Amino acid sequence: MPEIDLGVTPLRELNGALHKLPKDTNETHWVIENPAGQHAIAAGLDAPLKVEIKGPVGYYCAGMNKLATVQIHGNAGVGVAENMMSGFVHVSGDASQAAGATGRGGLLRIDGNASSRCGISMKGIDIVVKGSVGHMSAFMAQAGNLIVFGDAGDALGDSIYEARLFIRGDVKSLGADCIEKEMRDEHKSALHNILSKAGFNGEVDPGEFRRYGSARQLYNFNVDHAGEY
Amino acid sequence: MCGIVGLFIKDPALEPELGKLTAGMLETMTGRGPDSAGFAVYGEGEAGRTKVTVRGTSPLAIEERALDSGFPSAKTAIYDTHAVISVPDDEVEALIAWLELTPDAEIVGRGSRMEIFKEVGLPADVAARFSLPTMSGTHAIGHTRMATESAVTTDGAHPYSTGQDQCLVHNGSLSNHNNLRRELRLEGMTFETENDTEVAAGYLTWRMRKGLSLGDALEVGLEDLDGFYTFVVGTENGFGVLRDGIACKPAVMAETDQYVAFGSEYRVLADLPGIGQARIWEPEPATVYFWER
Secondary structure: OEEOOOOOOOOOHHHHHHHHHOOOOOOOOOEEOOOOOOOOOOOOOEEOOEEEOOOOOOOOOOOEEEEOEEOOOOOOOOOOOOOOOOEEEEEEOOOOOOOOOOOOOOOOOOOEEOOOOOOOOEEEEEEOOOOOOOOOOOOOOOOEEEEEEEEEOEEOOOOOOOEEEEEEEOOEEEOEEEEOOOOOHHHHHHHHHHHOOOOOOOOEEEEHHHEEEOOOOOOOOOOHHHHHH | EEEEEEEEEOHHHHHHHHHHHHHHHHHHHHHHHHEEEEEEOOOOOOOOEEEEEEOOOOOHHHHHHHOOOOOOEEEEEEOOOOOOEEEEEEHHHHHHHHHHHHHOOOOEEEEEEEEEEEEEOOHHHHHHOOHHHHHOOOOOEEEEOOOOOOOOOOOOOOEEEEEEOEEEEEEEOOOOOHHHHHHHHHOOOOOOOOOEEEEEHHHHHHHHOOOOOOOHHHHHHHHHEEEEEEEEEOOEEEEEEEEEOOOOOOOOEOOOOOOOEEEEOOOHOOOOOOOHHHHHEOOOOOOOEEOOO
C-alpha cells in the first residue's frame, strides 16, 4: 500500500504515478498524507483504485474521476469531483463551491455542507449531501440526482433541464423554471437505491424528501413564440 | 484573480508571530497574484502620536526634509521605499499638508497603529524588503495582485487606505468604477489612479464622512458597487469581510481560541498553528462580518 507524504513528494509526481497505473494494477490502495489544501490532488484517475486523502484538499480534487474511489478525510475546495465520469468520491467534511460540477456519472457523497453552485450543470452524476447546499445549486442541471438532507439556498435548480432534486429541509427559493413535483413511489424507490449506494442503507426515509425538477417551460422551443425570433 | 489574506490575533501570546505568519500567508498566494503585494500591519501605537506611512524613491531624504521643515519632533522608521513618520496628533494635519506638496512623497496611509507597505514584485520579495516577518501586532491584512483593471504599478497595489487606521484589500473587479469615480469627484473626493479598488476605498471613505459606520458603509456598498468582489477591511481594532451577492470570489475563514484568519484559499491557512482544530467555514454572500477586540 503506497503511502505518499505530500509535504515531501511533489504533487505532480504523485498524480503522474497514479495516472501511470494500469487498470489491472495490484497497487489499488493509496494513502496520501499532508494534502494541506493543494489543488488537483488525485485528479484524472482512470483505474479501480482506492485513494485515501488524510486532510483538507484544494480545488478540483478527484476531478474527471473514472472508476476510482477517493476518500477525503477533511474539507474539499472548489470543484471537488468536477466532471466525474464514474466511481465514488466521499468528503467527510464540507465542500466549497461547485461540488460535482458537470459530473457525468458516479457518486459524490459529502458528509458536511456544500457551498454555492453544488451540482452546477450536472450531467448524470448522483450527489448526496448530508448537510445543506448553498445558492444556485443544480444551476442548469441536465441529468442525475442531487439529494440534500438539509436545506437548499437561493435559486435552487435555476434553468434546470432533466436532473432530479430531492431536498429534505427547506428551500430558500426556487430558480427560474424549477418547480416542486409529486414524489411518487418510483421516485422513492430510486432515491432509496442511491441512498443505499451512498452508504445510508435504511437510515434515511425517502418519504421525508420533496422532489423538484424542471417545469420544462424554459428550454423547449415554443411554437407560439416563433414570431419573436 | 488576486489573493487576499487576513489575520486577527485574539491571544496576545501570538502577537510577536503576526508578521511571520502573514508573510507565509502572502507567499502562498503568489499563484493568485504575482504582480505586486502589499499589507497593513496594526502594531504598537504611541499615545498622543499619529503615524503616516509615506513612500518615495528616497525615504531618508523625506525624513531629513521633515525634520528641517517644522516637524522637529517627527520620529521616522525607514523600511526600504517606505517611511513611517510619527508626529504628535496636533501636528498630523500640517505634516500631511506638507507631504502633499513634497515631491517624491506619496502618502500610503495614516493612523495611530496602522502602517501600510506595498510594492511591485513577488509577494515573498515584497515581504522581505519591508521585513514583514519581524513585525508584531494585533492584526494584519494583505494582498497579492494579478492586475486586470489597471497597470502593474505600486499605485495599483493594495491595500488602499480608507481613512485613519482603515484600509481595504479587494479580490475581484468593479464594473462601474469609472462612473462612480466621476460621481465621487463631484463630491470632492480625489483619486490618484485608474484603479477600481481605489474607487471602492474612496466610496467607503465618502460614506463614512457622511456619518455611516464602516459596517453600514459596506452594507450600502452592496447596492452601489457593481461587479464582483471579496473585500477585507482593516480597522484600528479588527477586521471585516464582505463578499458580493453571488459570492463570485473565493473566501475561506478559520477561527481558533488564538486567532481569526482569512484566505482566498484554504492553502493560506494550512500552516497556521492549531489549524487542525480550527473551525473552518466560507463566509456567506452579501453578509458583513466583523471581528474586534
